[in-house]
Amino acid sequence: xxxxxxxxxxxxxxxxxxxxxxxxxxxxxxxxxxxxxxxxxxxxxxxxxxxxxxxxxxxxxxxxxxxxxxxxxxxxxxxxxxxxxxxxxxxxxxxxxxxxxxxxxxxxxxxxxxxxxxxxxxxxxxxxxxxxxxxxxxxxxxxxxxxxxxxxxxxxxxxxxxxxxxxxxxxxxxxxxxxxxxxxxxxxxxxxxxxxxxxxxxxxxxxxxxxxxxxxxxxxxxxxxxxxxxxxxxxxxxxxxxxxxxxxxxxxxxxxxxxxxxxxxxxxxxxxxxxxxxxxxxxxxxxxxxxxxxxxxxxxxxxxxxxxxxxxxxxxxxxxxxxxxxxxxxxxxxxxxxxxxxxxxxxxxxxxxxx
Numbered sequence: 001x002x003x004x005x006x007x008x009x010x011x012x013x014x015x016x017x018x019x020x021x022x023x024x025x026x027x028x029x030x031x032x033x034x035x036x037x038x039x040x041x042x043x044x045x046x047x048x049x050x051x052x053x054x055x056x057x058x059x060x061x062x063x064x065x066x067x068x069x070x071x072x073x074x075x076x077x078x079x080x081x082x083x084x085x086x087x088x089x090x091x092x093x094x095x096x097x098x099x100x101x102x103x104x105x106x107x108x109x110x111x112x113x114x115x116x117x118x119x120x121x122x123x124x125x126x127x128x129x130x131x132x133x134x135x136x137x138x139x140x141x142x143x144x145x146x147x148x149x150x151x152x153x154x155x156x157x158x159x160x161x162x163x164x165x166x167x168x169x170x171x172x173x174x175x176x177x178x179x180x181x182x183x184x185x186x187x188x189x190x191x192x193x194x195x196x197x198x199x200x201x202x203x204x205x206x207x208x209x210x211x212x213x214x215x216x217x218x219x220x221x222x223x224x225x226x227x228x229x230x231x232x233x234x235x236x237x238x239x240x241x242x243x244x245x246x247x248x249x250x251x252x253x254x255x256x257x258x259x260x261x262x263x264x265x266x267x268x269x270x271x272x273x274x275x276x277x278x279x280x281x282x283x284x285x286x287x288x289x290x291x292x293x294x295x296x297x298x299x300x301x302x303x304x305x306x307x308x309x310x311x312x313x314x315x316x317x318x319x320x321x322x323x324x325x326x327x328x329x330x331x332x333x334x335x336x337x338x339x340x341x342x343x344x345x346x347x348x349x350x351x352x353x354x355x
Contacts, residue, residue: 003125005232007223008349011137011342015083016119017127023083024133026069026140028349031077035070035140043139044084046178046334047131049325061087064136082136086129099310100318104299111310128237128328131335138338141345150212150344152337155180157292159204159329160191168209169288178333196326199302199319203238204329206293206336210344213278215269215286217347224282225289228347232339233293238328241294245277260287289344293336300324 004012008028015022041063048062062084069080098120101107106126110118118124142152155173157164166180179185188204195202218225230242250258253275260271271287278289300320307318325331 005235006342006346008353009342009346013130013133015130015133016121016124017129018086018121019119021083021085022129022133023081024137026080026137029075029080029140031075033075033144035073035075036143037064037073039143040064040136040139043142043334044132044135047135047331049331062132082133084132084136100307100316101310102299102318102320103305103307126237131236134236135334135338138341141341142337145341145345145348148348150210152208152210152340154178154206154208154333154337156188156329156333157205157207159188159327160195160202162187162191168207169211177330192327201298201301202327203295203297204327206295206329206333208291208293208336208340210289210340213284213286213289213344215284217284217344217351218279218282220282225279225284225347226282228343229291229340232343233336236332236335236339238295239293240296242291244279244291246275247292250275295329295332298325298328
């Protein structure tokens with residue numbers, strides 16, 4: 001099972017949704033790097049469940065415990081290992097799904113690949129619960145990038161087809177519900193509530209911008225900055241698409257419309273537009289790196305759906321019970337920030353070695 005990623009900063013995520021804990025091991029963090037645990041806890045709280053009416057009622061403190069690598073608030077040079085304990089689990093809610101896979105989940109594919117040895121409770125290792133340790137690693141990288149003048153910002157670009165309004169580069173993002181427009185955010189929350197009342201769910205899009213990125217990060221082809229970012233982003237459960245800059249919209253443009261003209265600004269090379277999303281040839285241009293991430297609707301819904309009994313090999317129906325988000329997009333915003341920070345900091349470490 002592939003749970004590791006990174007070149008200069010290697011992270012390994014471990015645990016299952018209902019195991020005693022989930023956690024992460026980080027290798028490659030420079031000795032002496034500071035870790036503000038209070039700021040990290042505040043970042044994790046944005047992702048944590050059970051804190052509002054658009055997330056699952058499952059409650060987890062999500063307080064990271066550092067087992068190694070951090071001493072007196074700084075990285076001591078060895079691998080950093082952190083865990084978050086799972087305390088509010090109800091594994092019995094998932095017993096019926098071991099042989100009747102839930103549509104939209106990894107239940108069936110996990111059964112095919114791992115057989116009866118798999119841990120199906122809460123989705124096991126496929127669960128969105130694994131984004132908690134991802135956010136621990138990404139939250140640390142956000143702090144280290146900030147020291148280099150690099151900031152990561154994200155917001156809900158849309159939910160259920162309802163768009164946000166404003167520019168992520170200049171607008172303020174809401175702290176409780178991360179939209180630029182309060183009015184549009186209220187409409188989105190209404191759509192989430194309506195879906196929940198009908199036993200259904202909705203999806204959406206998160207937009208992210210990385211500001212202060214220097215030119216020169218990344219490599220051609222498979223080591224490109226888009227590839228690095230997409231690899232981490234697609235590891236977030238429920239992500240179904242990633243686009244950079246103009247993205248799919250560029251396919252409808254002419255070259256004269258899509259190309260970003262170069263110019264000089266206070267002796268620095270800039271582009272007058274940013275359809276490329278701050279990346280050319282897999283390497284950052286020095287302009288803001290901008291991308292959007294599409295999240296599918298939460299697959300756990302109360303509506304009756306068709307499935308198959310894998311023991312008797314008979315078609316049957318299922319209605320998913322338990323505790324689930326009617327929309328995961330609001331809680332996914334910090335996950336996208338964390339993923340971006342991991343990929344950018346890994347590339348930044350690589351560039352530092354080259355200079």
